Amino acid sequence: MSHTVLVVDDEPFILRSLSFVLERAGFVVLQARDGDEALEQLRDHVPSICILDVMMPRRNGYEVCEIIKGDPDLRGIYVMLLTAKGQESARERGLRAGADAYLTKPFSPSSIVERVVAALSRDDDTQTDTVDAASGESVDLEDIVTAGGGNA
Numbered sequence: 224m225s226h227t228v229l230v231v232d233d234e235p236f237i238l239r240s241l242s243f244v245l246e247r248a249g250f251v252v253l254q255a256r257d258g259d260e261a262l263e264q265l266r267d268h269v270p271s272i273c274i275l276d277v278m279m280p281r282r283n284g285y286e287v288c289e290i291i292k293g294d295p296d297l298r299g300i301y302v303m304l305l306t307a308k309g310q311e312s313a314r315e316r317g318l319r320a321g322a323d324a325y326l327t328k329p330f331s332p333s334s335i336v337e338r339v340v341a342a343l344s345r346d347d348d349t350q351t352d353t354v355d356a357a358s359g360e361s362v363d364l365e366d367i368v369t370a371g372g373g374n375a
Contacts, residue, residue, distance in 0.1 A: 226343055227251040227268060231261040231287070232276040232305070241274065244332040245339065258282025262290065265297060272339055277306035277317070285320045292321030301342045305330070 228250045232238045235256075242252045253268055255261035259281045261273070273291065275284035284304050291297045303324040304317045317325045324338060 225249060225251045226272070227253060227270040228339060229253045229255065229261060229264055229268070229270040229273045231255040231258070231274065231279070231284070233257055233279045234276070237276070240332060241335060244336055248336045248340075250339065258284065258287040261287050265291070265300075269297065270300060272301045272303065272342055274303045274305055274335070274339075275322075277304055277313070285316055288317070288320040288322050301345075303338065303342070305335075 228245050230238060230241045230245070230252060231254075232241070233256050238254055238256065242254055245252045253264050253270060255264050257279045258275075261275070262282070265273075273287075275287055277284040284306070288302050288304065291300055291302055298321075301323045302321065303326055304320075304322045305326045305328065306313065306317075307328040314325050323342065326335070326338065
């Protein structure tokens with residue numbers, strides 16, 4: 224059975240790139256371009272993992288994360304916040320919102336897939352972690368989209 228991942232980002236290039244690498248790894252991928260669209264997707268589908276950009280129009284990633292973790296039907300979703308904000312205060316805000324992982328941009332697409340796979344194989348008692356995705360393998364997202372024909 225394939226796991227579903229909801230990718231939420233207002234930047235089309237990042238949305239396509241993450242969707243492509245996750246689909247290539249065998250995941251079913253849902254997309255949303257802002258926080259409100261993410262919540263609409265969550266009404267119809269409950270993914271195993273939600274990758275949320277922090278800075279988005281309408282509702283930001285922190286707000287969406289708080290809603291997910293506050294809803295008994297959704298709180299089991301593993302939430303990864305993806306952001307360019309690497310400051311400790313931003314990370315702490317993400318943890319307070321209930322995020323299970325906090326990933327910083329720039330990121331390696333392969334490291335995101337690794338984090339998703341690791342999250343799906345986690346024990347229920349796994350603690351929240353912080354990952355600097357930039358320290359992983361450096362891969363040009365444009366090369367990945369181009370390799371997939373840009374139809375991700």
